[in-house]
Amino acid sequence: MDFLDEIVLTGLTVFGRHGVYDHERENGQEFTIDLRLMMPLGAAAASDDVLDTVHYGELAEKVAAVVAGEPVNLIETLAERIADVALSDSRVHSVSVTVHKPHAPIALTFSDVAVTVHRAQKHPASEISR
Structure with missing residues (x-):
């Protein structure tokens, strides 16, 4: 049985x-x-090989390219695009993406506005024929 572990990247x-x-x-x-x-x-823990996991440095670069790329109106849309990037690796079963917009145009004192989306593979890797 495969356990679902986590890779967490915060504050990008x-x-x-x-x-x-x-x-x-x-x-x-x-x-x-x-x-x-x-x-x-x-598998990554057993092999000690970065090829058996998501390379979080490379993932960070891909996510940064989305954020720096084509503008969207809503951070909900931005979060969805980032989730799609993470789920492009079939080994990722699901992802939670939070987009923080601490400088949102709100005429009141606040510290942050954030949107979080939770997305999963439509067909988990275990169901995909190889």
């Missing part, structure tokens, strides 16, 4: 131009991303 901060308002796209702002990947890590 990337400059992007996402938002509903023109000034958000013109000026841009920093977004902070947290990821939680659920996947079995026993």
